[in-house]
Amino acid sequence: MSLSFSHSGKLYLLPTTLGDNDPLEVLPATVKQQMEKLTIFIAENEKTARRSIKKLLPEKSQPLLKFHLLNKHTDPLEIPSFLDACKEGQDVGLLSEAGCPGVADPGAEVVKIAHREGIKVIPMVGPSSILLAMMASGMNGQNFAFNGYLPIDKGERKNEIRNLEKLSLEKNQAQSFIETPYRNNKMLEDLILFLHPATRICVACDLTLASEFIATKTASEWGKTKVDLHKRPTIFILQKDY
Structure with missing residues (x-):
């Protein structure tokens, strides 16, 4: 039929x-x-x-x-x-x-x-920043979630980041999200501050453009890395493995 x-x-x-x-x-x-x-x-x-x-x-x-x-x-x-x-x-x-x-x-x-x-x-086929970031992240492409924007309030954001980290460990699930481009640098700072040092973070920025930047490091490693994400469309993905 x-x-x-x-x-x-x-x-x-x-x-x-x-x-x-x-x-x-x-x-x-x-x-x-x-x-x-x-x-x-x-x-x-x-x-x-x-x-x-x-x-x-x-x-x-x-x-x-x-x-x-x-x-x-x-x-x-x-x-x-x-x-x-x-x-x-x-x-x-x-x-x-x-x-x-x-x-x-x-x-x-x-x-x-x-x-x-x-x-x-x-x-019709075309570029999806969410899928391109997942493809390049090295995280669990079999089980992942896109969470949109995280809260702006610092306390609420801290709770949400730690909740996503907990979910990633419990479900072996990569957690992706975005931020308003002019707050990207603050988002990365908060991830470094609130996540376990060994939790992996992928930063996928300016996907498909000449200025494309994609890197996955632990929160601890990101704390020693200089990168400017200001006003550059970025996907963030986190995963805690243990």
Whole structure:
């Protein structure tokens, strides 16, 4: 028995670059080919979405493009209407600000609605900073968790860091998370301060860019290492082995 969909229009999940580099260095040709066919997009920010499209497809006519904005200002009741075109037989593209839509990204809400409405969802291959960091970390790729942002309050952050360290030991599970780029250096300082000296920390910064930096060291070793992560997109991963 084959699965049928209620509507002929499809939702394409279109990855973007993780930084200001040549799109075809990290995006497969299939993404370019599909984006050429689309005129309706869902994105967090119209200006950056248009810039991403123009960089990949400089000849594509920008005035013909229509955008639905999905961000913290979007009325949740408005989101289902973003997929009306799919119900009318047109394909729609979902763009992330950086990397893959739906992963650490508000686009997940649109994807949820698409499944509920019987709209076919097609994820396209592209760079995911979370997976690239895990691949390069040397930590447990069979069992890992992404925890988003940690608390800003110092006491709460300390408790959360130590809780993630405990979980990593109990479950043999690598724990990954992110920070606002201008607080990255403080995050590394807190990890060095609050973790056991032997706990491993991976710092994966500027992934896929010319300035890419990836290193895994113990908390003790990081305490003797100088690195500037200020305003550089970074994934942190920790794992306590014993």
